[in-house]
Amino acid sequence: MKHALILGASGDIGAAVATELAAKGWSLYLHYHQNQTSIQELLARFNAAYPQQEFLSVSYDMRNNTGLTEFLQTIFEVDAVIFAQGTTDYQLLTETTSQQLQEMWMMQIAVPIEIIKQLQPKLARSGRGRIVFVGSVYGAVGSAMEVGYSTIKGAQSAFANAYAREVGTLGITVNVVAPGAVDTQMNRVFSKADHQQIAAEIPIGRFAQPSEIAFWIADLTSKSASYLTGQTIYVDGGWLK
Numbered sequence: 001m002k003h004a005l006i007l008g009a010s011g012d013i014g015a016a017v018a019t020e021l022a023a024k025g026w027s028l029y030l031h032y033h034q035n036q037t038s039i040q041e042l043l044a045r046f047n048a049a050y051p052q053q054e055f056l057s058v059s060y061d062m063r064n065n066t067g068l069t070e071f072l073q074t075i076f077e078v079d080a081v082i083f084a085q086g087t088t089d090y091q092l093l094t095e096t097t098s099q100q101l102q103e104m105w106m107m108q109i110a111v112p113i114e115i116i117k118q119l120q121p122k123l124a125r126s127g128r129g130r131i132v133f134v135g136s137v138y139g140a141v142g143s144a145m146e147v148g149y150s151t152i153k154g155a156q157s158a159f160a161n162a163y164a165r166e167v168g169t170l171g172i173t174v175n176v177v178a179p180g181a182v183d184t185q186m187n188r189v190f191s192k193a194d195h196q197q198i199a200a201e202i203p204i205g206r207f208a209q210p211s212e213i214a215f216w217i218a219d220l221t222s223k224s225a226s227y228l229t230g231q232t233i234y235v236d237g238g239w240l241k
């Protein structure tokens with residue numbers, strides 16, 4: 001049975017990825033930080049629909065690495081790791097504190113890299129290991145008011161470029177799916193007018209639905225996706241990239 005660990009499965013994109021993978025026969029470790037309710041809903045839905053598969057909830061605060069090794073000891077078998085966790089701060093760089101930057105860095109780069117280091121033997125044993133980051137188009141083009149976030153998203157793509165070269169012969173692929181604007185909780189901070197203005201700039205004319213991002217992530221985890229690695233795939237409705 002193939003197992004995936006989805007970090008941030010409690011978020012909108014993470015839950016959509018979980019839904020796709022569960023339907024494709026994966027057993028899942030569903031990670032959350034605070035939103036246990038979202039995971040309980042997924043567990044109820046998946047256990048009813050796919051009784052032959054295993055679904056487990058796991059929790060970890062990725063702003064630090066305290067107890068990370070113990071957390072990872074609860075992941076027995078893993079063929080794919082999806083990093084769908086992440087937050088941003090909308091403000092000028094000069095107004096962003098060192099602690100905010102540090103926490104974003106830990107959550108989206110340092111802790112994911114440590115997770116990968118510790119899970120690499122299990123991914124290699126799988127023979128078809130898959131790592132997918134949910135990056136952002138801002139990692140390529142940058143965004144004012146989200147300089148720290150853009151930097152970190154660019155670093156995810158840089159990491160995938162380099163690490164893919166190190167683990168290719170182990171059968172592990174490493175890629176980034178980089179969305180533009182997606183209709184999730186993360187964007188609920190925008191007013192209706194701001195939302196409409198952004199949508200008008202996007203050639204497809206609207207924000208993506210989480211399922212439209214999850215589709216590509218699920219595709220990259222399939223066994224047949226064995227020759228695509230070190231790439232960042234921009235799924236932004238033709239907006240910025």
Ligand SMILES: NC(=O)c1ccc[n+]([C@@H]2O[C@H](COP(=O)([O-])OP(=O)(O)OC[C@H]3O[C@@H](n4cnc5c(N)ncnc54)[C@H](OP(=O)(O)O)[C@@H]3O)[C@@H](O)[C@H]2O)c1
Binds near residue numbers: 063083178183
């Ligand atoms: N929405 C967009 O327009 C957009 C565009 C480009 C890229 N992205 C990227 O897509 C990914 C998912 O975002 P989303 O839009 O689905 O947002 P979301 O619904 O707000 O989900 C955010 C996820 O991050 C988790 N998280 C927050 N703080 C955490 C912490 N300290 N430790 C571990 N996990 C933590 C949340 O867990 P809990 O809820 O359990 O606390 C949740 O699962 C992010 O990496 C984001 O940068 C989003």
